[in-house]
Amino acid sequence: MKLISLRLHNFRQFYGTTPDIYLASGAENITLFHGNNGAGKTTLLNAFTWVLYEKFTAAFNSPELLINKRAISEVKTGTSVECHAEIYFEHENKQYQLKRQCYACQDKDNIIQYSQSKLFMLIAGDDGRWTPPLEQPDEIINRILPESLHQYFFFDGERIDHIFRSESKHRIAEDTKELLGVKVLDRAIDHSKAVKRKLQDELKKIGDIETKKLVRQQNKQEKHRDNLLIRQQEITQELSQQDTQKKSLNEQLLALQGAEELQTLKVQLEQQEQSLRNQLIKGKKELKGLISGSGYTVLTQPLTQKFWGIIQDLRDRGELPTGIKQRFVQGLLDQKRCICGTELSEGTPAQQAVQTWMNKAGIADVEEAAIHLEARVTELETQIPVFWQEVDRIQANREQQRQDLARVENELDNVKQKLRKYPDQAIQQLQKQLDEIETKIRHLTLEQGRNQQEIDEIDTVITDLEKQISKQQQRQNKQTLAQRRIDATQEVITRLTEVRTRLENQFRRSLELRVQEIFSSISFTPYQPRLSPDYELTLIENTSGIAVPVAASTGENQILSLSFIGGIIDRVREWSQRKTLMGPDSSTFPVVMDSPFGSLDEIYRRHVAQSLPQLANQLIILVTKTQSRGEVETEIKPYIGKEYVLVYHSPKPDCEKDSLEINGVTYPLVKRSADQYEYTEIMEISR
Secondary structure, three states: OEEEEEEEEEEOOEEEEOOOEEOOOOOOOEEEEEOOOOOOHHHHHHHHHHHHHOOOOOOOOOOOOOEOHHHHHOOOOOOOEEEEEEEEEEEOOEEEEEEEEEEEEEOOOOOEEEOOOEEEEEEEOOOOOEEOOOOOHHHHHHHHOOHHHHHHOEEEHHHHHHHHOOOOHHHHHHHHHHHHOOHHHHHHHHHHHHHHHHHHOOOOOOOHHHHHHHHHHHHHHHHHHHHHHHHHHHHHHHHHHHHHHHHHHHHHHHHOOOOHHHHHHHHHHHHHHHHHHHHHHHHHHHHHHHHHHHHHHHHOHHHHHHHHHHHHHHHHOOOOOOOOEHHHHHHHHHHOEOOOOOEOOOOOHHHHHHHHHHHHOEOHHHHHHHHHHHHHHHHHHHHHHHHHHHHHHHHHHHHHHHHHHHHHHHHHHHHHHHHHOOOOHHHHHHHHHHHHHHHHHHHHHHHHHHHHHHHHHHHHHHHHHHHHHHOOOOOOOOHHHHHHHHHHHHHHHHHHHHHHHHHHHHHHHHHHHHHHHHHHHHOOOOOEEEEOOOOOEEEEEOOOOOOEEOOOOHHHHHHHHHHHHHHHHHHHHHHHHOOOOOOOOOOOOEEEEEOOOOOOOHHHHHHHHHHHHHHOOEEEEEEOOOOOOOHHHHHHHHHEEEEEEEEEEEOOOOOOOEEEEEOOEEEEEEEEOOOOOOEEEEEEOOO
16 A cells, blocks of 8 residues: 545644645655644544544544534534545555545534544546445455554554553454454354354345335435436536636647647647556456456366376377277178178177277277367467467556556646746646646546445445345245355364464564564664564563563663564565465555654664664654654655645734744744634645
């Protein structure tokens, strides 16, 4: 998983809609947020966990109050206000848009009531179109990064050692099993038992009252679906209008003097982008056609080997090819005369001798079929390497097209940025209008995708309701079949138990070694981390030759915790790349940490700052002004790809203003609010 951007709407301190907050990756893999206490650093951390898992960290006060105070106070009593957060991320060459939203309204008693949150997901294909997934969003997210593991990748740095305290240690072993994938086996047992219980239950018939209830539910769903379909038509019309305006603005921009070259280049890049997307779609279709037409050939190798074994056995026995045919022998018997001239009268020794050749002679049809099959099998075997060559060629082309598409998109962004900053105000204004239209098109497209996802879900519900209404619930007892399935599952589990045990032990030893390496590189103490079979993490002193447990300080516990998380990420990444992992299908993990330097002295702060860029593929760090000074800034500066300031607007008349200087530029941290409301503004730092 690679995080791309975050956007918030009326979420805690953030009033209205924030700009897209783009997150760094690659060689400069750190995104740094500066903010004073209370400005919203913990809110940003919890925006990730809320969208992905609807979870909050322990330091997130009043998690039930998500709506922005100003937004809810500006509307009438009983009027709903939307609160949402959106995350864009990439995983295995696919882009995902994830949005969790809820609504809040203030009742007559000034109590804020919240609706149940709803999660939407869209996935972008090679053609750039956003479509809803076939699976539930929660299932996809948990396959990429399981919910039970989120605390190791999204955490409060000042409280990270809480994860490893005695009351929480029992969870570490379970969470690590989740990463390894061995919990799949445990779940298989539980699921099998659940299936057995389910199959043993008798299905009850639906009565008249229940039927009426189902009909009412069906009518309600159909009405909601009709409203969504009307909105889909409206969106289609709006998209058409926006596209027309976009073409008109592009023509105006092309007509203005001074920006002709940039505009021409932009049009060319947009055409290249569309062409590359079309090529990706074509390549995907070609790959599908190849697999559906010739993919079976790679599965025939065991059969062809068996065929050649049978043919060789027939040849060894002299049955292929044969020098004499049954038809020839039958002709002699019918003529009652041997080729030597001997008469073959019925019952004579000569006739009986020729008759025995009937069983020894070959069947012409069999020999002809064998010859024909040999030719076909030989042809089949020659198709296998050709199939793989074609697969490699198509995949190589698609990978090159993806790289070209990324390059074109970057060039297109650069051209647009130049137009936005062009000295001519008219050109700037036209590009600004184009940006606004593209944003509208993007939001309309996403809304269209979410609506389609909801329509598909409603269709499924309606279909299920129709089946429940129409069918007579009379099913056969499947207890015998269920028992066989349970027995088969139990047999698989028994055979995999030893494999699971070996896998756990091997991973734990490998993890312990990596944790020791990371801890040693940060800490100046002679202590060594130890990981018990139950994944209890302790510090051992061995200077006297005898391993003695030591009581770790708060700072050492924080370093120990960071070392464990770094070791987990590193080892899972390594095992995933070696294809020895049964857990999450990813070797890329982001880490979002709030105040990771809070309890550390100067030396530890420097060592942790040196180690952070290697901890994960992508780091998002939230710090106060004091936490990012000096040695921390020096060590992580080369790795910072994106940097932001959280500007807190205080309604207090006598608020003390604060600021931060970066690269010779002063950025505000605390400002006087223009009204009676407090809110936080996100400002990007230009490096």
